[in-house]
Amino acid sequence: RRKLYPAPYPDIPYSEDSAKRISGDIPSLVLVIKSTNEFSSSVFAITTQKLGTPISQLLFPGIRKPLITLEDPREIEDIVLRRNKEFDKAPTAIDIFSPMFPHASISQYTTPKLKAQKRLWADVMSTEFLRKAAAPNIHKATLELLDLWELKASTIYRGQAFKCHEDFRNAALDAIWVAVVGEEPGVTRYEINKLQDQVRGNTGSHNSLPPPRGVFLKEEVAYIGDTIARNSNSPVPKWSQKIETYSSRYRKFRNTVTSEISLAMGKAVERFQRLELGKLEVDELDTCMMDLVLRRQVVEAKKNDKPLADPTKDLNILDEMFVMLVGGHDSTANALTWFLPSVTDILETNIPYLDAACEEIVRLAGVAKGNLRQAIVDTEILGYKIPKGAEIFMNYHIDRTPVPVARSKRSVGSQAAIDKHGDGLQSNAGHDLGDFELRRWLVNDKDTGKDVFNAYALPSIAFGGGYRGCAGRKLASMEIRIVVTLLILNFEFLELPSEYRAMSATEKIFRQPDFPYIRLRPL
Numbered sequence: 001r002r003k004l005y006p007a008p009y010p011d012i013p014y015s016e017d018s019a020k021r022i023s024g025d026i027p028s029l030v031l032v033i034k035s036t037n038e039f040s041s042s043v044f045a046i047t048t049q050k051l052g053t054p055i056s057q058l059l060f061p062g063i064r065k066p067l068i069t070l071e072d073p074r075e076i077e078d079i080v081l082r083r084n085k086e087f088d089k090a091p092t093a094i095d096i097f098s099p100m101f102p103h104a105s106i107s108q109y110t111t112p113k114l115k116a117q118k119r120l121w122a123d124v125m126s127t128e129f130l131r132k133a134a135a136p137n138i139h140k141a142t143l144e145l146l147d148l149w150e151l152k153a154s155t156i157y158r159g160q161a162f163k164c165h166e167d168f169r170n171a172a173l174d175a176i177w178v179a180v181v182g183e184e185p186g187v188t189r190y191e192i193n194k195l196q197d198q199v200r201g202n203t204g205s206h207n208s209l210p211p212p213r214g215v216f217l218k219e220e221v222a223y224i225g226d227t228i229a230r231n232s233n234s235p236v237p238k239w240s241q242k243i244e245t246y247s248s249r250y251r252k253f254r255n256t257v258t259s260e261i262s263l264a265m266g267k268a269v270e271r272f273q274r275l276e277l278g279k280l281e282v283d284e285l286d287t288c289m290m291d292l293v294l295r296r297q298v299v300e301a302k303k304n305d306k307p308l309a310d311p312t313k314d315l316n317i318l319d320e321m322f323v324m325l326v327g328g329h330d331s332t333a334n335a336l337t338w339f340l341p342s343v344t345d346i347l348e349t350n351i352p353y354l355d356a357a358c359e360e361i362v363r364l365a366g367v368a369k370g371n372l373r374q375a376i377v378d379t380e381i382l383g384y385k386i387p388k389g390a391e392i393f394m395n396y397h398i399d400r401t402p403v404p405v406a407r408s409k410r411s412v413g414s415q416a417a418i419d420k421h422g423d424g425l426q427s428n429a430g431h432d433l434g435d436f437e438l439r440r441w442l443v444n445d446k447d448t449g450k451d452v453f454n455a456y457a458l459p460s461i462a463f464g465g466g467y468r469g470c471a472g473r474k475l476a477s478m479e480i481r482i483v484v485t486l487l488i489l490n491f492e493f494l495e496l497p498s499e500y501r502a503m504s505a506t507e508k509i510f511r512q513p514d515f516p517y518i519r520l521r522p523l
């Protein structure tokens with residue numbers, strides 16, 4: 001019977017009351033989740049925040065190890081950036097994606113196989129490649145979003161607030177799909193056509209254009225996102241995910257998306273196969289991320305004089321693409337939706353101001369609230385002993401002042417980072433962290449008297465960091481920058497009715513705002 005009770009790690013703070021019952025912290029956790037719809041912030045609310053400590057633990061019945069929770073942004077940054085020899089991805093994080101996409105890098109521990117796979121994809125996320133292949137498409141998708149909103153704001157929603165989350169999801173799907181696969185899904189264009197029909201009074205479906213393929217893809221991507229979110233909140237996420245993979249709905253997802261990607265792959269491979277070595281090595285030929293990866297494989301096969309393995313059967317490539325499509329559209333759509341209520345702050349657009357705005361959007365949105373690492377050796381965090389195998393759940397959302405920590409408790413790397421960049425959390429940059437205040441990212445340059453952007457004003461952990469940090473960070477940042485700039489140049493954002501001005505959220509894979517409304521006046 002003793003074995004059923006929680007078995008806290010000695011030394012690390014925990015709730016004494018929870019340790020006395022078999023169910024540990026679960027009853028308190030369930031209560032808070034019910035009232036907030038947010039899993040991750042509920043975990044921090046009943047552990048670190050309730051105990052007033054930077055590190056603590058969430059207790060489960062004795063069959064499951066406690067989950068260490070960590071809220072100190074400096075130490076989190078140090079763990080993800082500089083302590084890769086001590087911490088790797090945690091099983092709980094791996095289990096979310098691995099049953100469905102076992103070959104994607106997000107589902108793997110850091111091994112030589114993963115390193116090779118990351119090398120293959122690294123170049124598609126280089127700034128140079130993104131500028132060439134992704135930026136024009138993101139720009140185009142955003143212009144279509146502007147068309148849609150101009151039409152909404154000047155016809156059916158004149159002067160009224162309307163929901164913008166779905167529109168952002170559509171635009172983000174248009175952008176990520178064409179960036180990864182090279183084909184345009186046309187979801188936003190279809191919404192514009194539908195609305196134009198409605199405005200003209202043609203509501204009968206016979207008058208409308210047939211939906212483009214993108215509309216079906218959207219359903220598939222939405223299904224997988226919702227399913228992963230639902231299953232990751234179930235008692236044993238790994239099994240729920242595994243069971244889902246046997247369902248006919250999952251097979252439909254896999255078949256629809258694979259056949260769509262295979263079509264595009266077929267065309268790309270045909271184009272590359274026709275070219276000789278010497279002409280094939282230039283990346284001018286690539287129109288999307290998939291092209292770059294396939295072209296390299298064609299070059300490799302030609303060099304070795306071997307037939308090209310069928311890429312439509314290559315699960316490493318397919319799974320990686322699935323994750324980019326699913327993870328890459330809801331994340332940016334949510335971050336952008338969070339930014340809208342405070343967008344008037346960005347009107348004085350000089351460039352440091354824009355940099356600061358984009359950084360502040362990502363910080364305050366907290367779309368990926370928390371993430372996990374596993375200790376791969378016996379080690380310490382903030383002076384507490386962390387045994388090998390322990391999982392640490394870290395708060396990546398800096399929206400409150402952290403509990404003070406003595407400098408001597410910090411790791412050597414964390415102290416050195418403070419010496420190098422200063423401790424922004426203790427200075428002006430760290431004030432009122434629950435507010436959108438982009439000036440926290442600006443410092444005045446004494447020589448020129450101008451404000452300059454300081455990327456180190458606060459730890460930047462919204463994308464995690466280090467080797468296992470977000471693979472799409474550059475793409476997401478570029479997308480946010482383009483979208484923000486175009487929106488500001490084209491619309492005046494009017495004040496919302498008070499009932500829509502709440503910051504509450506629902507956490508699925510990402511945190512999405514409960515009140516995603518805007519009121520626009522086209523400029």
Ligand code: HEM
Pocket residue numbers: 080105106107323324325327328329331332335362367368371372396462463464465466467468469470471472473475476
């Ligand atoms: C605002 C947008 C986004 C945010 C806030 C975000 C956040 C994150 C976070 C917090 C992690 C975990 C990192 C860690 O534990 O250190 C992650 C991982 C990842 N993200 Fe993103 N992400 C965003 C957009 C994207 C996009 C656009 C893509 C792809 C096109 C993407 C692909 C990935 C992948 C593949 C991983 C797994 C990396 C690994 O396991 O090594 N993300 N993301």
